[in-house]
Amino acid sequence: MATYDELQIGDSASFTKTLSETDIYLFAGITGDLNPAHVDAVSAAGGMFKQRIAHGMLTASFISTVLAMKLPGPGTIYLSQNSQFRAPVFIGDTVTATVECVEKLDKRQWAKFKTTVVNQDGKLVVDGEAMVIPPSAAKA
Amino acid sequence: MATYDELQIGDSASFTKTLSETDIYLFAGITGDLNPAHVDAVSAAGGMFKQRIAHGMLTASFISTVLAMKLPGPGTIYLSQNSQFRAPVFIGDTVTATVECVEKLDKRQWAKFKTTVVNQDGKLVVDGEAMVIPPSAAKA
């Protein structure tokens, strides 16, 4: 965890998870996005990617995990997230979400992070940028 | 559902859900974001919002639901999503995600949507913009 003052440009942290069918189905159930691309294997087999894919917003959400749990960590206020969905994520893919501090806005005490998610082959699947308010004091 | 040609500037669609504790806990479990703000009622009671809040990316994900299920609908390719988290969403809040087509990029056949999520009081909780490729031909 890092407060605004402790946070340095270039600091980074990551979280990795192998995406299961369960992850995708629960995400579909919570959000109501039961698009055939995610939950219809027959339709997906005949589509662009030849198989079911994870929701882009599910993959992008691992960025939230890193920001909230690791850097800056608990106490962080999430102001915005921009995400470009670059490539599909399939069931069984192992994705790594990484955040890297790229700018500190001293007047407002905000911090900007470059946010990326890559798959097990290092291929960029989600690209983006987050703005947060780091915690004002370190907590356990 | 609407193909690129059928889609008109100003077209809009919505999806509404009451956020349950279950939604938030499952989202926490899928993503690994078990930040105290989401799953620790005692800590949250002493924090800025006085109670547990939903993950911003969970609330933002309902935009994905509208784009994928309603407008443009199944077959849409999601290119990007920008989200600003404007206000907290609490357990039991009823959020409505709305997308409205604001621009058509004829050369690339892309469409831009204004994307908003409001709570039961009409308060804006997530603001943003999405870029998508609408389906090229209508599907059932």
Next chain:
Amino acid sequence: MATYDELQIGDSASFTKTLSETDIYLFAGITGDLNPAHVDAVSAAGGMFKQRIAHGMLTASFISTVLAMKLPGPGTIYLSQNSQFRAPVFIGDTVTATVECVEKLDKRQWAKFKTTVVNQDGKLVVDGEAMVIPPSAAKA
């Protein structure tokens, strides 16, 4: 089900389940234990066990299932559980949890059980001991 008086030294009962990826992922989500050993197939492939493993406490929890559902059964009060994690459990393994009454403490009306979990090859994966208060009267 057995009350304290009905319960005999040597009585035993079992429960068997094939561990799914879903079991492990839901357990990870509930507990917040998203250790790479459980949810990161790439990291696990390079680790000691060459693949993702179930949480030891998940496997051990099937003991609770047998005690609560079968022997002594509903109405049992669970006082303690000691577990030694002897060998890894992988996705797709079929584990059998068995409890066997090994001692009756007449003064307190407590019963001690030897508790074991084995995999489909009969290999001991969790070893241990439980102390319980059996139900005082049989219930349906």
Next chain:
Amino acid sequence: MATYDELQIGDSASFTKTLSETDIYLFAGITGDLNPAHVDAVSAAGGMFKQRIAHGMLTASFISTVLAMKLPGPGTIYLSQNSQFRAPVFIGDTVTATVECVEKLDKRQWAKFKTTVVNQDGKLVVDGEAMVIPPSAAKA
């Protein structure tokens, strides 16, 4: 995270979660422990605790979370866990699991931890002890 050499007697770490009905129901579903004490509100209302309670092994599992995610952290090998279930945990209770290193066994490079779970009132609900092999080298 701490390797065996970095780990000091007295080092401790915690994890806190408000137990939801969802947590208890999913744990029941995964393990098959659908004891009336956990999932039958009518029966529980007439029982010793007057309401449904969490599974002892669910509450105890948060110890695994702290050991695996925080101290010693990723790479830790879990050898054993002893748990005494001291008091009931109800839906909505906020439990804090804490591990504290109490002994280092230099010959085997094992570490012993005192493990406790308390509720929001500081009441001890699970007491115990864990033995682990801390990671041999720090990982990200």
